[in-house]
Amino acid sequence: MSRLNLDDFSDLIERPDSGTRRDAEERRQRLAVPPGVLGRLDELGEWLSAAQGAVPVRPVEQPRVVLFAGDHGVAELGVSGRPAGGAHELVRAVLDGASPVAALARRTGVPVRVVDAGLDCDPELLPADVVRHRVRRGSGRIDVEDALTPEEAEQAVRLGMAIADEEADSGTDLIVLGDLSVGGTTPASTLIAALCGTDASVVTGRGGAGIDDLAWMRKCAAIRDALRRARPVLGDQLELLAAVGGADLAATTGFLLQSAVRRMPVILDGVVSAACALVAQRAAFRAPDWWLAGHASGEPAQAKALDRMALDPLLDHGVTVGEGTGALLALPLVRAAAAFAADLPETRLPEENAPEAREPGEKLPEEHLPEQRPAED
Incomplete structure (x- = not known):
């Protein structure tokens, strides 16, 4: 048996996937629950997602x-x-x-x-x-x-x-x-x-x-x-x-x-x-x-x-x-973080309420103009 060198682990161990973590963070921004209100559980969910390499995060089952x-x-x-x-x-x-x-x-x-x-x-x-x-x-x-x-x-x-x-x-x-x-x-x-x-x-x-x-x-x-x-x-x-x-x-x-x-x-x-x-x-x-x-x-x-x-x-x-x-x-706590990250619904701006695209310099339609108020005396 060859002598074990623990320093060899430095080449074998990679960090959790940073790209997956960014995807998890972006998904968190789209959840119906505002970012920050879950405190550290947001961070835990993103960490676990990166460790699993999965978005949304999978539940901890075993x-x-x-x-x-x-x-x-x-x-x-x-x-x-x-x-x-x-x-x-x-x-x-x-x-x-x-x-x-x-x-x-x-x-x-x-x-x-x-x-x-x-x-x-x-x-x-x-x-x-x-x-x-x-x-x-x-x-x-x-x-x-x-x-x-x-x-x-x-x-x-x-x-x-x-x-x-x-x-x-x-x-x-x-x-x-x-x-x-x-x-x-x-x-x-x-x-x-x-x-x-x-x-x-x-x-x-x-x-x-x-x-x-x-x-x-x-x-x-x-x-x-x-x-x-x-x-x-x-x-x-x-x-x-x-x-x-x-x-x-x-x-x-x-x-x-x-x-x-x-x-x-x-x-x-x-x-x-x-x-x-x-x-x-x-x-x-x-x-x-x-x-x-x-x-x-x-x-x-x-x-x-x-x-x-x-x-x-x-x-x-x-x-x-x-x-x-x-x-x-x-x-x-870790399981709860995974549940929040995976199960809370995403929310998006409804398409019918989104402003229409327009060319530079194009005036807004009248229905989108701010209400004009008479000047005060």
């Missing part, structure tokens, strides 16, 4: 939630509100329909796919179709060691690419992307700090489960130490993912890049998917044109990453649970 799962060794330091090695419990809750994303997906009729990239549990605890892709059992403690070997990092990225191909080939027309991890916000924040050239304290948040001040200080220290290990390998995205990422983050990065290659739009969730998107953008600058930011998670690192990619969150409801929940909450 969306899917894809969640990459993994455990992170750095959680042993007490940087998470959940116990280290406990991500498999999050996976089980999703599979049993007992998590927020599962409940919402069930109500909206959106299927959920969970991919074990690096859970730290016995494979027998979960279904075979979930664990069969696992790259390794847990990722290394990034403050003192690499998260992955170079070979494992490449395997994880290729895993994400393969999952994207499977989804595109099956007819999935939009992805809601999320993660199921314990300790995952620490490597995610490290990646964002490294790529944005900022300090640990600027990107360190409380995580989806929430942590107290002491745990926040431990997390900040872990990110600081991991940054020392990340900066020497900033020139190679694959090495960066191996040093301070993790199997689930590397797989998510590969998934995002290949989804853009396959022209499959993606709604990002929280700080983990934002970090992977930032790595992917470093490899292929056109890739963010295929993504939407579903919501603001409250994590400072996510806000910094989205700002760097010029992605404006669709929602800001204070949802911090993760697991793709915030991104899935944004899906109805």
